[in-house]
Amino acid sequence: MWFRLPVAAALACCTIGTHVSAQERGDAIPASLTGLPGDPARGRRIVADRTRGLCLLCHSAPIPEERFQGDLAPPLAGAGTRWSEGQLRLRVVDPRRLNPDTIMPSYLRRDGLTRVAPAWRGRPILEPQEIEDVVAYLATLREQP
Amino acid sequence: MRLPGAAALTLLLASPLGAEIRPDERRSDFHQMSPETRAMQTDDTANPGMLAVLDGEALWRAKAGPAGRSCADCHGDARITMRGVAARYPAWNAARGTPVGLAGQIDICRADRQGISAWPAESRERLAVTAYVAHQSRGMPISPPGDPEMAAARERGGRLFTARMGQLDLACAACHDDNWGKRLGGTPIPQAHPVGYPIYRLEWQAVGSLQRRLRNCLSGVRAEPFPYDAPELIELEAFLMQRAAGLPIETPAVRP
């Protein structure tokens, strides 16, 4: 099975009270998860925060005030020129849809996981609007590393 | 690694799960540390783990329990009788029908020979005696025992090592087999060979066990850690010791 986690299934269980109308097309989720646009400034803060977005543990990003960025995964600089918002959204929501072996987790998945600690059980890594903020920020990264 | 923009599908996605570490590439995490931290380990007069070893030496000789018997009363001079022992643990305990770690064996000795209860996990005393015994194997290669029962335990441990766990859905192998040497945040990812336990970890500001470290990692991926002395932790240890076979024991190692 190539898709262990179909996008529709991943999104079907999103936060109660959050309107999710995500539809995958090709390698993208074109529409906002919440129907609202993301805020790139908030997204930058989430990406920079090692306890929230966690992004800098594996990736580097053009956030010079944060020293000690990871190099397990490709730099985020230039992400906005390489992908559309929809493509970025899919890569945050369900990266294994594109590469089943990637170490990057789904940021929206909240079930079907193993031994999740009680404090995190039933919660996604980021809430849908936070993902929108991160996607909006990544889309602004036009400079290549 | 920098990928060209054209490799659209793989960009943003890290490299796929790879294979085990090649035998000729296996090495202790000691070599990834700064010269200062390495010096802290190699100079016994500067290594804070030696305080635990000294504590353990005193406990080895201390008479305890209704029979007033010490470890030394049965085992004699640990420098001789305990040499190489830590390099062979975890080992199969036929009487109990289970694999037992070094600290678990000390618990068994206390119960069967001294008639007293086990020290709690991560207690100063249990870590100290374990460190003292393990220290007697310093410099000796890790040599896991060949019992078929241990092979089964190691296999279960190996499956845990490659199983994705926690909210971050990561397997131990994703970092320590496939991405060692790269940087997670600012920290180089080690190959994770348990060569120096109990270790003095600067983050803990204290000596701790491999089980404490494994529980840290599980918390790190936001998984529920296995309880101390759970069979899963012993099996993981047995797997890791096999994976590190041949590397010399460093106890008490110092790690950041």
Next chain:
Amino acid sequence: MARALVNIPKTARRGDVIEIRTLISHEMETGYRPGPNGVLLPRDIITRFTCTYNGVEVFSAELFPAMSANPYLVFTTVASESGTIALTWTGDNGFSQTETATIEVA
């Protein structure tokens, strides 16, 4: 009693500058760190260290919370005569420990 690791040469020539290395087990609780319940743990540190050589103080130090756990101190003194070198650590909550070593000076 806290475990201490002391390294002093057993012999020296008169006038040699000898190195004294000390390590003592102590948590050095800073007083700035919350416990599991969120309340700050009270400060519990070694505040003072002294070294006497045949009863005469040759080195001392005041220690603050910024000293690492299990304090490590290396300093020097001149081997002046045979005798006893005594190291004393004192601190919060009545902490007090002395270790002694003899030195043969020729």
Next chain:
Amino acid sequence: MLVSLSRREVLLAGSAASFVLAVPALASPEEMNEAIRRFTSGAETKAGRVRLDLPPLVENGNAAPLAILVESPMTEADHVRRIAVFNERNPQPNVITAHLGPRSGRASLSTRIRLANSQRITAVAEMSDGSFWSGTADVIVTLAACIEGA
């Protein structure tokens, strides 16, 4: 932010050490200078004669190795009386104050210190003639990726 992270939940990543997470207010360079002025009783401090060795990059702020060597003949007539170490980003600016004399033979001291963050460390030596000399070292504390959660 939807759920505030407790210390328990700050599992992957974080600051250099529990030391820093715990600290509500850190010292400032001004407080450090004030502490140095208290040590010197306001006397002028000249740069030099004090060599302060700290690795430029520290793997964990809980134990940074520090070594000091002050240029001095350490005789009755000319010696170092005190050496004090100060920081600008820990909760309080003092680290250690050592008392030496001609019987020290050499004005040297090695220890391990806590660093709540990347910062500049200053060592000040008081000479027997009443003059004060100082040396500094800048140190970067690596952010630990995996810190203990519970």
